[in-house]
Amino acid sequence: MSVDPVDPADSAARPAAAAAGSTSLRERKKARTRAAIQRHALRLFQEQGYDQTTVEQIAEAAEVSQSTLFRYFPTKEDTVLADEYDPVIVAAFHAQPAELSPTTALRQAIRDVFASISDTDRELIRQRQLLALRVPQLRAASLLHVEQTIQVIAQAVAERTGREADDLAVRTYAGAMMGAWIAAMFHWAAQPGSEDIFRTMDEAMAHLEDGLPL
Amino acid sequence: MSVDPVDPADSAARPAAAAAGSTSLRERKKARTRAAIQRHALRLFQEQGYDQTTVEQIAEAAEVSQSTLFRYFPTKEDTVLADEYDPVIVAAFHAQPAELSPTTALRQAIRDVFASISDTDRELIRQRQLLALRVPQLRAASLLHVEQTIQVIAQAVAERTGREADDLAVRTYAGAMMGAWIAAMFHWAAQPGSEDIFRTMDEAMAHLEDGLPL
């Protein structure tokens, strides 16, 4: 979502570690600033609540001006929502072998991507998702992308089945897939522990694969 | 959504017609004010775009103060989004005979409700939905209710099948239904003419009933 051409290596808090190779000083500084904003935003939201946290506080904590903060993130919501994994999943989806059913391909794509994420990043995602699902304003902003998601899934389904992407049947199918996904996420976020997001997702995808038996 | 205990008879522009029976003067005035705000908001949004319209303009057009406008609608978005039909569909859903499958029951519920709506109200709904789907901010606000919708469907599905409403399988199923619905709406809104929302919806529901064949 809101795909920036910036740092996929994101996990912060390693000031001395001297970021990997080829990037210029400028790039490194930007990445650090960006990560600092995200980190402090997440922390403050968790500590005091989303509405109770002002962007001024976030800016102050990250030691930048508000102007700068808004240059990095177009809205307050994006400070926590900005996420580089959506296009990755899409790519993994496309990379699945053509003989798989669309549902199986999606399930596999999600597995592949999640498997490639480090534990610390995984924990970060977990915390972000929890916020994104529990704070109404963030929920709204996240859900904003469902149309795009449906479109992407429909496109991939169309390619696999030789139908048109704007066929109502294809879109309905894609919508159902995405709806199942979202429902699983909500289900996960509603649990008190909310530990195993990946298992929940995979279980839901398995249901989908089996044709949603009741 | 955002269920107010107010006027279901909504279509405005009948100042002389002396509203139906039992309501007090006060109630009638409130209903008229409410309708006026909605009507002018919709009109202005269509004429100048959502972002280009300020709530001040809406208030002015409806001849109320901003304070009053915000007493009737908690947010700018709600001036167009406030919608009394959601609970009606839920009721119709519950009222379907128990032997129907959940999907069939939902399809029938939608049919029943839509059949009961007058042509002028139907046209109003059409225009609102078009705005709600095409303006990002409105889309976000509309989508905010998907969690609630999933919950409601899951509840009804649970009652029909004797399972728990917070069962992941039930929720996934409910999510898929809702996703199919949403996809159909987007599909409809993306068409240039965007005439027959009810036929599109019903067709999508039929796909769902048939198990989403591709």
Place this chain on the structure above:
DNA sequence: CAGTCAATTGATAGTAACCCCCATAATATT
């Protein structure tokens, strides 16, 4: 039908998210 009570309204002041613009400072290039 006057008078009181409750509900509704409008005006005013304030907060917070964001935008635009320009001067300055930091990095990059030659």
Place this chain on the structure above:
DNA sequence: AATATTATGGGGGTTACTATCAATTGACTG
């Protein structure tokens, strides 16, 4: 080292929304 480029901070402005309070309007009673 001089110059070009880009990032930053600050100031001023707009708009959605909130809180408060006084004034108005409709409802009800004797």
